[in-house]
Amino acid sequence: MLTIAIISGLILVSILWVEIIRDSYHALSHHWTPLYRLHIWHHKVFRPDLTAASEEIYRQAHWYNDVPEALVMLLLSFVPLWLGYLFNWPFYWVTSVGSLYTAFFLVCAIARGFGVSGIDELTDITHRPGQFESLPAEWFINRTYHWRHHFDDQKAYYSGTFALVDKILGTALSLKGKTIAITGASGTLGLALLKHLHLTGAKVIALSSKSEPIKLEINGQNLPIKTITWQVGQENELKELLESVDILIINHGINVNGARTPEAIAKSYEVNAFSCWQLMELFFTTVRTNKDIACKEVWLNTSEAEVNPAFSPLYELSKRAIGDIITLRRLDAPCVVRKLILGPFKSNLNPVGVMSADWVTQQIIRQAKADFRNIIVTINPITFIAFPIKEFFVSQYFKLFSKKVG
Incomplete structure (x- = not known):
């Protein structure tokens, strides 16, 4: 068993190594002019529907980009083999699998360069035209992911x-130029999200229950932000706006603390659960094209109250309700849906919070750029263990005992 584990580990490392070389070469191609002159041919090829502009350019792109890339991968694929020989690793020779793996890519790139019939359909999977059938993948690259x-x-x-x-570099999600609308924008976290997302190059829109226009203080100057006034229960009035929104961050909420009156129950569920659900469903109706599937997202602030006590029973119950609804709807969602699982940060809802909203926001953006679908920011180590376990089993339960109708 130990021998199998060692051999399997070395094979995996050799393949992962050449993939890291490929992606590093690709990233360098966009930042180093000599390589970019070759790589630009790859970008000349495709129209937005991923059909090739011409057969000639498609073939040339492989000679200028794919073949040199594969040759660099092949050359550096021998590094693990050399290290294994140098340090006398057990079974080091199996790292040559990385070289064989790379040789396959090189042969396919040459075949595409020569225009071998049908080779592109078999080997150039991420560039095939047609309707996207899945969301951008989280770990293994698919057409939807690469289209972006x-x-x-x-x-x-x-x-x-x-x-x-991409996860290491923070390039698994680009926020630059995205139109991002944020509910609860006048709250502590809402203001921090507006500020830091603006600093990433996003176009932010504040959705607030207050009528006063929101301004951000950035570099000592007051920056006016487009502010839309709305109230819980008026979700449908935002439909036209949501058509032009790339990312909707549902952040509004209420905490009735220890209250347990019928009015407190109704208010907690209305604001924390049903309003969030209705906004999410409304946003889903705007996802129609391949571009929408690839680029539109919903982020929902559910809180770590999904798995931990918040010493506010109705806050916990309503947050757990919307958390489970999101888990259920993710099974059929037409776009990426992210959960924000946040611990106690200082705000009007929680004046005794121990984290700052600025720091929490920076962590949210960092994890989003690494394409985390469940973004956990907390000081409580239990949440990092309890939430993934809860989310996995609840999701599996929903898959087994529910189905999409129609």
Whole structure:
């Protein structure tokens, strides 16, 4: 068993190594002019529907980009083999699998360069035209994920097979130029989200229950932010606005603390659960095209109250309700849905919170750029264990005992 584990580990490392080389070469191609002159041919090829502009350009792109990339991968694929020989690793020779793996890519790139009939359909999977049938993948690159590199942000989404390099570089999601609408925008976290998302290059829109226009203090200057006034229960009035929104962050909420009156129950569920659910469903109706599937997202602030006590029973109950609804709807959602699982940060809802909203927001954005679908920011280590376990088993339960009708 130990021998099998060692051999399997070395094979995995050799393949992962050449994939890291490929993605690093790709990223460098967008930042170093000599390589970019070759790589630009790859971007000349495809129209937004991923059909090739011409057969000639498609073939040339492989000679200028894919073949040199594969040659660099092949050359550096011998590094693990050399290290294994140098340090006398057991079974080091199996790292040559990485070289064989790379040789396959090189042969396929040459075949596409020569225009071998049908080879593109078998080996150029992430560039096949047609309707997207799945959301951007989280770990293994699919067509939807890679489409964004061509037509969302060319300085992001570099990974070719595994998303590891994009996650490390923070290029698995680009926020630059995205239109992002945030509910609860006048609250502590809402203001911090507006500020830090603006600093990433996003176009932010504040959705607030207050009528006063929101301004952000950035570099000593007051920056006016587009502010839309709305109230819980008026979700349908935002439909036209949501058509032009790329990312909707549902952040509004209420905490009735220890109250347990019928009015407190109704208010907690109305604000924390049903309003959030209705806004999410309304946003889903705006997802129609391949671009929408690839680029539109919903982020929902559910809180770590999903798995931990918040010493406010109705806050916990309503947050757990919307958390489970999101888990259920994720099974059929037409776009990416992220949960924000946040611990106690200082705000009007929680004046005794121990984290700052600015720090929490920076962690949210960092994890989103690494394409975490469940973004956990807390000082409580139990949440990092309890939430993934809860989310996995609840999701599996919903898969087994519910179905999509129609």
